[in-house]
Every structure is written in structure tokens, then in C-alpha cells.
Amino acid sequence: MAIPSHVKYLVIGAGIHGLSTSYHLAQLLKSQGRGDGRDILVVDKGGIAAGASGIACGVVRNNYFQPAMRELMAHSVSVWETDPEAYSYHPVGYMQISPESMHEDVASIAQQQKEIGYESTFIEGEKESAEYMKSMFHDWQAKGITSVLHEKRGGYANNTKAMYGLATKAEGEGVRILTGCTVTGFKSNSAGGAISAVETDRGEIGCDQVIIGAGPWAKTVWDMLELPKTVTIKGADGQMHSNVPMWIYWSLQEGTLGVDPELQKTNDGRFPPVIHVDSNEPLYSDYDGSLITDKMWGIYYKPDFHFGGIQGGAAPYAIDTDPDQVAVDPYGVDSPDFIVGEDFAHMWTSALAHCQKRFEGKFEYYKNEPSGGIGCFTPDSFPVFDVFRENCYLIADSNHGYKMIGVGKLVAEELCGQKSRLLEPFRFSRYAEGRLHPVSHSPFPWS
Numbered sequence: 001m002a003i004p005s006h007v008k009y010l011v012i013g014a015g016i017h018g019l020s021t022s023y024h025l026a027q028l029l030k031s032q033g034r035g036d037g038r039d040i041l042v043v044d045k046g047g048i049a050a051g052a053s054g055i056a057c058g059v060v061r062n063n064y065f066q067p068a069m070r071e072l073m074a075h076s077v078s079v080w081e082t083d084p085e086a087y088s089y090h091p092v093g094y095m096q097i098s099p100e101s102m103h104e105d106v107a108s109i110a111q112q113q114k115e116i117g118y119e120s121t122f123i124e125g126e127k128e129s130a131e132y133m134k135s136m137f138h139d140w141q142a143k144g145i146t147s148v149l150h151e152k153r154g155g156y157a158n159n160t161k162a163m164y165g166l167a168t169k170a171e172g173e174g175v176r177i178l179t180g181c182t183v184t185g186f187k188s189n190s191a192g193g194a195i196s197a198v199e200t201d202r203g204e205i206g207c208d209q210v211i212i213g214a215g216p217w218a219k220t221v222w223d224m225l226e227l228p229k230t231v232t233i234k235g236a237d238g239q240m241h242s243n244v245p246m247w248i249y250w251s252l253q254e255g256t257l258g259v260d261p262e263l264q265k266t267n268d269g270r271f272p273p274v275i276h277v278d279s280n281e282p283l284y285s286d287y288d289g290s291l292i293t294d295k296m297w298g299i300y301y302k303p304d305f306h307f308g309g310i311q312g313g314a315a316p317y318a319i320d321t322d323p324d325q326v327a328v329d330p331y332g333v334d335s336p337d338f339i340v341g342e343d344f345a346h347m348w349t350s351a352l353a354h355c356q357k358r359f360e361g362k363f364e365y366y367k368n369e370p371s372g373g374i375g376c377f378t379p380d381s382f383p384v385f386d387v388f389r390e391n392c393y394l395i396a397d398s399n400h401g402y403k404m405i406g407v408g409k410l411v412a413e414e415l416c417g418q419k420s421r422l423l424e425p426f427r428f429s430r431y432a433e434g435r436l437h438p439v440s441h442s443p444f445p446w447s
């Protein structure tokens, strides 16, 4: 495709956010008689799903301790449900299985799910939780579990298939997707002012509005826009905390046990919900009986034909390298630095065996292939959805975002002048104003 000299809307990134925004914006422009998909150009330095959206586990859940996250996720789930086939979406549900230290947090999630009409069942008590799990999986054996939140909606989607489905829908509306085109800088008519053109390795493209869905490259684009490297945050203590780095990277740990996905069917022969277990129980190796950890741990897993087995992950770890020095490229499974190793395989397969007997002695089936990838996180690990430099809409999901297909729809509405109540809690100004989200007791940075 030849590169145009000017477009109304230039979208950076053909991942979940760039593609969802493009598709919904195209529809909205048309319905309002203000244009259509031909006004939108998506550029991506790789291809469709070249970033995090193409390697994500694809779990779609509502289980969040923060009310604003929960409401936003409920909206996204309803968007997934509009076209499960095109989005390769499997609405199998999701289960948060927790120890006593998380009981109160999860109880409040269950209560608020009731209030917003998000269907779930909440089981409390150790005996009751074990019975509930055994009614689904006869071999359930995890100890120390005192609550189970079973979300009836949500589930997972097949990562790349969903992106291709979304891209096809966007192109069907006339959106152009230009791959192999890297944004290298921005042009402006005044210092720090609105962006008039985007510089790429294939030439300059003038534009009225920029939308950034750059995932793990959010910091790279932020730096190109000459936005501040640190922020001041008003903490819960009322004190101002200055010089907090705006971005930090975390390494996501995921892998696949190469067994027949049918192994994980429920007692009544169905495919089960996505399972997420957090535990305070000591975790012992299923391989040699050694103690792996006596600290809190967490895993998630699902049978997945797309990955060819039981796929899932464990809690990520923060990368302590100076964010300016972290090599985001080559990304994902091509990275020499940020793919999971034997420690992860050992821990995750042992945790599977801790939860269900059917996984005992299966360590040897772990697929020894590169997996995992890094994410670019904000100071509080929650998304920033906001406009910078007057006409650059930044969608920085802090790695929450494969499930957030609805954010693009809401961003499209904001671009057409309709402010979104659901996006409002995620403005950049929350840091200086101290409008922070509550923090849970989960071992994951995004719960």
C-alpha cells in the first residue's frame, strides 16, 4: 500500500486497542454521517498481532478488586459476546480460587458483581469450596482454599485469531492497515503542541488525530512525544511523592503443558472455566518433592487447542533494569532476555499437580519452547486512557488489556465527542490528584 500524505485518524499499533478503536470508530463515523473507515489508517511496524495481543493467554475475566476496573471489564465482556465466532471467543467462564488472606477482597468483588448484574456464584468456607471444586473436577486436591468466585461470563479468546477477526471487521468498514511501517517521531507546529504529522520509516503522514495503542512500546512512543519521564503522585497518605518513574517493565510468565486439552474436561465432560488459583500453602516440587516456595503463589490455566495443551501462567516479576535500558525488541518469544525458563516450568507444573491429581507426574510434557513476554506498566499498574499533546489519544493498558476489547469502542465514542464515564477513572491526572484505585491482597499486580 502506498503511504498517504494525510489522514484524519492515524492509529499506531495493530493490536487489540488499535484495531478495536479503528473498527468502532469507522462504524461510529458512518452512523453519524461524519465519514467512515477510509478516514482511518492503522500503521504497525510489524504486522497484525505482532505485539502482546499476539502472544497473550487471552483470558477474559471480570474479577478485579477495583470497582472501576470491574465495570470496564463488564463492558468489554459484552463486546466479546457480540461476535464470539469472529473473535474466536470461548465463553466458558472464569474461577478465582483463593486462600483466607484474599477472602474479604473477593467477597467484596462478588457483592459488587451482584450490584452491576454480572453473573457469578460465590462459595465460602474450606469444606464448601472443596466440595464445589470436586463437583466440577473429581481430582481437585488444593488445600487451604476458603473461597471460590465462579464467574459465569468471560472465558478466553484465541490470541491471533481474534486479532485477525477484528482486523477483517475493520477492513470491512474501509479502514486501511499498513504493516511494516515504523513510527519514528512526531511533528508539531508549536513546541509541546498538537501533532500535525507522524514521521515513519516510509515517509511522513499528516494527520488530524493520533491514536496510540502501542502496548509494550508505550514508553517508546511516550518518549517520542517528549512527555515526562517521572510523575508526582498524591498517595493515600495525602503526601506528594515526586520523581516516580512513569513506566516500568514486568516479565509475564506463561507456558503450555503439551497434553491433550481434553484431559482437563469437567466431571460431566465439558470444557471448564479458566481456573485461577492463589495459595498460601507451601508449594512442593512434583518432580523431586523439594520445597519450591513457602510464600504466596498463584497460577492460572485452561485447556487450549490453539496452544496445543493446557496453557497458563504464574505471577509476573518486575524487571529491575533502568526502563531506558530495557530492550523491548525483539519482542515476545524472539526476545533473548524475557522468555520463561526451567524455574517457571518447574513451579507451574508443580502448582498444577498441587491443584489436580491428573497433572501429577506430567512435568515431562511441558513444552520446552520460548513463551512469555514483557509488559509496560504505569506507576500504579492501572491503565492510562487520556489525550496528550492536544490530539494524541494514548491507550496504555498497563498490561491488563487483551480482555479489554471494549476500550476501543469507548475511545471511539470519546473521539466523536461523547465522554465516557467508564474511562474517566483512568485519566493521567489521577496521579497528581490522588484519585488512586484500591489495591488488593492478590500476588498479581493486575488484580
Ligand SMILES: Cc1cc2nc3c(=O)[nH]c(=O)nc-3n(C[C@H](O)[C@H](O)[C@H](O)COP(=O)(O)OP(=O)(O)OC[C@H]3O[C@@H](n4cnc5c(N)ncnc54)[C@H](O)[C@@H]3O)c2cc1C
Binding pocket: 012, 013, 014, 015, 016, 017, 018, 043, 044, 045, 046, 047, 048, 049, 050, 051, 052, 053, 054, 055, 056, 057, 058, 059, 060, 181, 182, 183, 184, 213, 214, 215, 216, 217, 252, 253, 254, 372, 373, 374, 375, 395, 397, 398, 399, 400, 401, 402, 403, 404
Ligand atoms: C505473555 C502475555 C500474556 C498475557 N495474557 C493476557 C491475558 O490472558 N488477558 C489479558 O487481558 N491480557 C493479557 N496480556 C496483556 C495484553 O496482551 C496486553 O495488555 C494487550 O495485548 C496490549 O494491547 P495493545 O493493542 O495495547 O498492544 P500490542 O498488542 O502490543 O500491539 C501494539 C502494536 O504496536 C506496534 N508498534 C509498536 N511501536 C510501534 C511504532 N513505533 N511504529 C509502528 N508500530 C508500532 C507493535 O508492532 C504492535 O503490533 C498478556 C500479555 C503478555 C505479554
